[in-house]
Amino acid sequence: MHTDPQPQPVLIRDTSLRDGLQSIARTVPTEVKRAWLRGLHGAGLRAVEVGSFVPPRLLPQLADTAELVAFARTLPGLDVTVLVPNLKGAERALESGAHTMVLPLSASRAHSLANLRKPPEEVVRELGAIRAARDSAGSPCVIEAGISTAFGCTLQGPVPIEAVLALVQAVLDLGIDRVALADTVGYADPAAVARVFEAVRRVAGDRLAGAHFHDTRGLGAANAYAAWSVGVRAFDGCVGGIGGCPHAPGASGNVATEDLAYLFASMGVPTGLDFDALIALRAEIAGWLEGEPLHGAIWRAGLPKTMRPHAAA
């Protein structure tokens, strides 16, 4: 439907193997995760967060992250991303050969203390040590700072835009490669999204990378559109919308990768994703996670007839 001659493509990164699985108690066998990864790659995903280098006793579901990185690196053209909570995790990420590591920093002080057991300024210092470790290892690994609770926090309440901007500036001052903003708890609204991303872009320029939205309150697609409308071109999602907070029963989790694929395809924006392959993978995941609720919207009604046979490519 879009009339622009050549809209700029959008990069969708799937985080179902990390943000999705970390909130689900069961441990998915590594062999199944490999099939999951093959499914994502086959559906056209070229950026996948495959796990997290946290201590296995905290998240046994993600204990096989190094193995998954090794496998993911065999899939052509895939940016293999991992989450790291601290320097120790970053060292493991560097050893693993991951292409990108994401370090979360909370704009909410209360969330930072609860989640990372450190105030934000201490996490910033740790990020400096991570950068130094990456550089002295001569590694090409890209470091992304993920500013979490950028749109509000269940513990602290409102998060002022000044706190977000201060954290972004601190991270940029360290020479970190890129910055993303996350609506960790599903409090973002599209007006705030447009406002905060625009303000961060003024500070970060091209180092503002992406957006990470949850669909907790049905605004995932609206927030993605709002971010896109102010120039954001990279988005995290989870196939099947998994990743709901275990403390909010009935709440859905991350915005579904297939819903993002549909949103952008509906506007004529290329994502490189194969819609039917995503829906097929969603069905496989439903089997692998039997009993866990999946979410998302487009899987029910499917593509409009007007979008066939081009699918969401």
Added chain:
Amino acid sequence: MHTDPQPQPVLIRDTSLRDGLQSIARTVPTEVKRAWLRGLHGAGLRAVEVGSFVPPRLLPQLADTAELVAFARTLPGLDVTVLVPNLKGAERALESGAHTMVLPLSASRAHSLANLRKPPEEVVRELGAIRAARDSAGSPCVIEAGISTAFGCTLQGPVPIEAVLALVQAVLDLGIDRVALADTVGYADPAAVARVFEAVRRVAGDRLAGAHFHDTRGLGAANAYAAWSVGVRAFDGCVGGIGGCPHAPGASGNVATEDLAYLFASMGVPTGLDFDALIALRAEIAGWLEGEPLHGAIWRAGLPKTMRPHAAA
């Protein structure tokens, strides 16, 4: 979260008693519909589409529309709206004392022929006769032309913007009070919404009234935000997201009134709606329509803590 000092309010019109119930086979007793209407009014709705003046043999569910108009007129400050398919329906609407009548016109020729059994130009002529009947009756009833399939059609496929603009111009030439655009089949995307509403505003100015979205593919809130971002300030919704097309199993229907209330409240835009009362009414409707699927997103997770205790007012 919004920082504008006094954002302009948005008017949400609930159409659950018309667009919601017309797609559900069972007939809801008039006494229940009165309780439904009281619930809507109590939740702050000041515009409600209470029914449709179609032949009762076609839609027996809506055969009590005249009774409902009479009751709705007793609720203070309520704009009582009905849908009319033709001149005969309009005459019944004028007799009933409804404040507003909506006549649907399809921008898709194929949809017009299938749904109204007339091509669009014949519906335009009928609208002229309706305006003459209203004027000669000396009635203050407002006539709204609802341009359906404005964003695509299941029968015809793509609907060119030129067809929408031509129909809008024809309707304006008749001196019709206002025009609204409807995504009848859930094909709209936010970029198209912004583009088409902007183009129609250039033609219709302040006579462009509102937007009617379905949430068939999860873009209801994104489309409402896109329309709002280009200046639209009136939106249709259905409590509980009812109104799914009976020919698309699993597809949800109209965008949920409570989801619209949350969307705008999250941006600090006043709607006058009481969020808790809407959620309570949704639960009552679930009982009245036992066995019918309800939809919508916000009812699951509820308002963010940051929005308490102000609710969605």
